Amino acid sequence: MAETFLSPVIQKLFELLAEEVNLLKGVHREVKSLRDELEIIQPFLRDAEAKLEKGELRDATKVWLKQMREEADRIEDIVDDYLHYLATKGQGHRKRRFVDFVRKACHLAKSMKPRYDIASEIRQIKESLREIKKRGQSYGLRPFEQGSSSNNKNMPNVDESIDLRLGSLFIEEDDLVGIDSTSKELIKSLVEGPSTRMVISLVGEGGIGKTTLAKKVYDDVKSHFDCYAWISVSQSYNMENVLKNMRSQIWSKKSPVREIGSIEGLIDLLRNYLQKKRYVVVFDDVWERDFWGVIKHAFPSKNKGDRIIITTRNTSIAISMKETPFDLVQELKPWPWELAWELFCKKAFPLEFEKRCPQVLDHLSREIVRKCQGLPLVIVAIAGLLSTKEMIELEWRRVLDNLNDEFENNPQLTSVSKVLSFSYHDLPYHLKSCFSYFGIFPENYSILDKRLYRLWIAEGFIKSRRDKTLEQVAQEYLNELIHRNLVSFNIQSGYIRRCQVHDLMREIILTRTDELCFGQILNSSKPRFQGKSRRLSIYNTTEDVLKVVGDSKIRTVIMFNIDELTSCFVVNLFENCRLLKVLDFEDAPLDNLPCEVGNLLHLKYLNLNGTKVKTLPKSIANLHNLQALNLFDTLVEELPIEVNKLRNLQHLLAEWYNNENEFSLYSFGCVRIQEGIGCLEKLQTLTFVEAYGRVGFVNELEKLTKLETLGIGKVSAEMGKALVASIGKMNLLEVLYINSVSHEEILDLKCTSSPPFLRYLSLRCRLQEFPDWISKLQNLRGLSLRFSRLTDEPLKCLKGLPNLAFILLYQAYDGAELHFEEGGFKKLKELKLGKLEGLKVVKIDRGALPFLEEFDFDACPLMQEMPSDIEHLKNLKSLKITDMPREFMAGLQPNGGPHYWKIKYIPSVTFRFKNGGRTTFHVYKLGEPELLQRLQ
Template identity: 55%
Template sequence: MAECAVTTVSEKLIDLLVHKTQLFRRVHREAKALIDELEIIQCFLKDAEARLEKGGMIDGVKTWVKQVIEIAYNIEDVIDEYLLHMAQSYQGQSGYLGVLSKTGNLLKALKPRLDIASEIQNVMASLGEIRKRSERYGFKSLEQRSNSQIPNAEQHDPRLDSFFIEETELVGFDTIRNELVRKLVEGKSTRMVVSLVGSGGIGKTTLAKKVYDNEAVREHFECHAWITVSQSYDMEKILRTMTKKICAVAECPLREMDSMQELINHLRQYLQTKRYVFVFDDVWQIDFWKVMKHALPSNDKGSRIIITTRNDIIAASFKENSCDFVQKLLPLSQELGWELFCKKAFRYEFEGRCPQELEHLSLEIVKRCQGLPLVVAAIGGLLSTKEKVMFEWLRMLESLTYELENNPQLTSILRILSLSYHDLPHHLKSCFLYFGLFPEDYSITDVKLFKLWIAEGFVKEKKGKTMEQVAEEYLIELVHRNLVEASWETVNKSNRLCRVHDLMHEIIKLKAGELGFCQILNDKDSRCRGKIRRLSIYNCNKNVLDAIEDHGVRSIFFFSIENLPKSFVAGLFKKFKLLKVLDFSYAPLDHLPKEVGNLFHLKYLNLRNTQVKKLPKSVGKLQNLQTLDLRGTLVHKLPFQINKLQNLRHLLAVYFDEKVEFSSNSVRGIRIQWGIGSLDGLQTLTTLEAPHHGVDLMKELGNLKQLRRLGISNLTTENGRELCSSIEKMNHLEHLDVFAASKDETLDLQSISSPPPFLQHLVLTGLLKKLPEWFPKLENIQQLCLSFSRLHEDPLKCLKGLPNLVNLWLYQAYDGEQLHFEEGGFGKLKVLSLGKMYTLKVLKIDQGALPLLEELGIGPSPLLKEVPSDIQNLKNLKLLKIYQMPRKFVLDMQPGTEGRDYWKVKHIHSVHFWYRVEGDVYDIYKLGDPHLLEHLQS
């Protein structure tokens, strides 16, 4: 964690030197010296944190680590304050010369640079003291640690999984393995050295282990040992380990004071009369064999040595006679790679065979793995945990290049284990500690978590991926390490709810407090201790601002706050000018002061479900803002200045009126003037209110080619064609919600020739009359909601072939009398809701239709007289929801002598009856509930 803080500061200093050309030469010199000093401190810090992680830290050293963190925080404050002052100096001026054109502004512009030079000098003095104390505690630099006996803090050997490959998963090695075993046990009596050489991930360790563990090999040799060499090997330590392993049985004397020469002699004398086999795995240097060969006598007993290496020159250096040979391992053929991939990716289902719809993408993935068995196995193993849908495969295919180019062995995947906090890389430590900001048992959606991590600077860029995709990788790794629990919010898997176990939450709070990472303030504990970077104010009615002495707080969250006086809010903006994250969601806030515009560094502003009615024009100054969340607020219109926010990635502003029954009018978007098309970095825009005669605005949306999620409300027929044209340009779009201006307004979406390829969620609310012709092309669609469509033709004929559809809502979508779910249709559908089908009389479900359906909703459909008997065909159905159906329909379902239809539903785990109270508020009763009968009587 301390390493992360120092790295962040170093990156900021480098950015300052590269991009801020207005710095004095003196400041450049001081900043460069500071970077050099931080690099030295960071080397010592690695050693200190390694000791901490091994549990060997004394209080003084722990204090030293915290002092380093505070110094890093101080440097960050100096930089951020400088940038803030410079930004304030330039506001309203035409560049740097504009500032200097006025004598009064000259001193204003120079002062921040004079201040930063002075502050850097002060920090340098503090770092000097820190460095002296590091020497007092005996910390070693990175170079010194490479040959020291201090236990390192590395994660497990990335080749460990190669030792435990199941026999059934060994692909492409049968012939070469059998040949090697034969040569080892049947070859000449001359000592033989076999060098296995190939690129990383080619399977050298796996092959060597399978040969070494072969029963015939074990029985043939009198002594044997497996030695992992690695890049930073210690020859004396290896020799001593070998001596202990093979001489223990013979009780050869071994003294701790034995020199390397004496160890070699011990081994050579003992092995002189033995038939031995040794494996030296992962050899990186030629010098290794120059020493080791003296310990291994060529005794004419048929002894064997196997080495693995990535270097052809090293492999050749082991060949000293005609018996020795180099075995070059080649990549797997496409056919063998395919066999291995299927064994790993589909080991839990489909009997190890690839579904037809995934074959093309799977072959592309195997091809991109370049025939490296460990990569194929790792990617296949990772995909075995994913849903078997084209979208997941496409995402993997898109990101595979980065993994293969930068990490040939895919150690980031192989290392996904259940480890403790100290085993986490420093960037994940920050992500993990972030859960300390939330109350115990609190669940946060993954998408919100990603936005926060990105705003905090925890997420690093990766080629070919969005920051959100990288953040998702971080979360997945934390889940796989059993540190974070993540469960899907709904069956359609649109959002994950993330939390940590209560005990882990306590550990996080303790660690976060020690490091000054974050703190929760409440009525029981409203005292802020030391330099704290992040605060949560939880269920606290005190004015805690006075208790916070540190003005360098970067993030503030509010939870369960009953009262938020305007004076408190004004004081907050005045005191904490370096804020990056400000989360007022669900707080009693009704006004956002104009001083918010002074928060130059603000990247995340959440006003969700507050009573704020208007945004001040000063929000246009928030040049670093990435996320603006206005969902559930009373803000109807955004100021024109919003178009200045060139770093804005997520604009969320939808409002659902739960007091009225769902309709196109119950969803309200936000009005934006022209210019939205200039925010070409937007990934989320939901929901935008389309103005009447708003063709130009719909056309502007075509510039937003990075959009992943788009919501449009108040759409008129007139604007539909231009919207379609813009949507066709959004190749990354995953979610699309469109709401018509009224229930009688036709959604004209027919002109889309090809929908966005990654579209997973589609909501269309408004008159359609017929399904658009591009619907059959929705190959990746998982969730589809059609409301008030009033279709004349049975939509099931078109929809049944969508290969990945999981959720289907049809809400007053069809005006016909019969719906027929045919055999073989909707193979992956899990949730089906048939609402407000006022003309529906017959519901038919063939045997073999809807094989995976878990949840079914019906009603109100007053013409449907009884529960369809075909419901028995739904063997996986767990929940049946009945909405406001006629009294007789419901009574016939009840258990007892009068329930003539009870036999149709008794196999279903849960049957619920929903009756609307007002708006979208319902009373819910269970099957056989006496209160339900009372309700029906009344």
């Protein structure tokens, strides 16, 4: 972790040498010499880090580490100051500007700080570094070369990892085998318990599996309730934010409700709304007794079988919430040996036959498992670490010895903290910075993997490789963290991945990174800025932040749950922190991007997702280093021509999404981009851009051969062939969205070549015929067809796709029959059929859809009965039926329905009726009296 501040600096010097290779040989020589000196010091730094983690570092050596960090910061400042100077002076050749700069530095030597003479500064720094290295040697530090801290012979590669359900700190449902009796009892209490409101408290020490159990139970029962919400509370919760989060989850309409800025007002709003609803709400990780004293007033007591679940480490909190005889306190105990051993083997030996422990490692493995004390979180963490090691006794003995050292050197820590700390220490250096980055996010924060990659890249954490893009390397880094069970993830729609770390692991990260000033979190309880951190994470409020930041060398600012963001704050931030590389305003109350953003010449990452920004200033053209610009869900409708000057731009996300018209052609909003987009040849992501009336713009797209994600809307019929011709040249494309300009436009999307690596395809358009190139997409994982109105059944062309996991057909087919043939759709997990107005029969052969988990029917008016052989889909967990014919629904009810026997084994069956708006539903469970009455 200590090396974190050195590696980016070395990389920056490499970049500077590449920029200045033909300029002033003396300066070039000094820069190269400095880079070489830093590379010599790097192994000493690793030795210091190893000693620090073992608790063997003396105070003098800690001072040595601090001095090294300060010198690295000094180098970064000098290089950035120089590059800033170059970017702000004249339009002449860079060589001339550099010479002018040096002449000016010499001429004004008496009045200017010495730092402007870059060669002189470098010589001074080299002298300091030599002295620091000598002191390090006198402290006993020796070069420490890291071979692989993990032999990655068992690591999945990039192509496999998206689909593999690797282990996670949130133990997977399959890992709960053996304690499923507890979950079944809880499910029964939640669904069939008393009609009065019931509070269930799950209590136990950290790592015991409370969140995992609560999540499984919640996912299994939520379909039985009118509304539901999962709220992560944590130690530093804000009650107003908790209430707003709950409101956004339980509200039937996803459209905005009236804003209420007080806790009392939010409680009244929620209480009134829930009066006529049956609800289940989970509060995960409650730390204070006062929490329940306030939040309980939002829940009316009535006889509708309402349920509240909380998880906590504190028994007294659980007991305080037991206010009626029906309330339940469930204490979770450590796992017995048999279950602990089974879980360990499953995670440590995922590639072995029946996941058995090899005999040669049996005695060492058992000794390691005993140290886990039956805590599942600890078991999967250490098993994930061991799964990266060679399966030889010497390697595993080394792990056990190091683990024993961790226990001896930190007697004050719990066994959970000791094992998690050990897992952190075992990370290779290139992963420690990436993993530590999770510490700047709020507790229980879930982040999109793509956003995480772009942040890592902008920070300089990702090392380039000749045969891969930086994002592909970042993906490999994340996959290894997942494989080690340090990061959990879930997948949506077959390809979208969100990641987070367990709150206990986050505590370890913060402990290890605080002393090295990796980053600082500012919130109402910690408003003081230390002045040394280069990364600033601001929670809840920006009040007084600038007063303590001042003229800062901060490189990263990320904001979360900000209540108020004044234009004065933003302008001052842009003027005082001109060396910023990362600026993330996601969901902040920002309605204007000031022109002063043009001061941020080093900016690589700008995220305005979820803000109310309407336009971009022309000064955006100054951001020549910008790699990622996220305008998703803003009010920006047109981009200025200056965007075309951002030649280093790799990711441009400029779209908005209308939840209220989820199944409308117009649910995605397009942004108009000026002609000349073809000059942004480094673009990898471009969504969602308007094509209407601009065939020249569509033709320009063929120049963007590095695109991996493309979203294009308002496509007219005459553009179809030109568009697919351009797409056919995008050999790296993985995600593609195409929307037509209207329902009447019929697109011809036939082409001779298709992107071979396409993973997700969404077509919102009427099609002349089904494009045959789709059937050749061997890597396709998700397919969404809306408004296609095909006359020929599309399933024949899709059944052979080996990786297809998600299908949505909405007004996509006008025929009377869909046939899922035997042997087809071997990996499909989600199937959604909506508004197929001519559909009468769905046939499912035995052996088809073997892994289907979710099946949805929506408004297919001619269907009279459930598909044949649905009872053979043994993995089906959820069946949702929305606005289907009365006879169809009535035939499935348990009180004599002729087709009930087909679905009675499915864990979750729900019936929904649209109520006015498209996203408003009345929800009923199978056999519910209100549903039976409605079906009469």
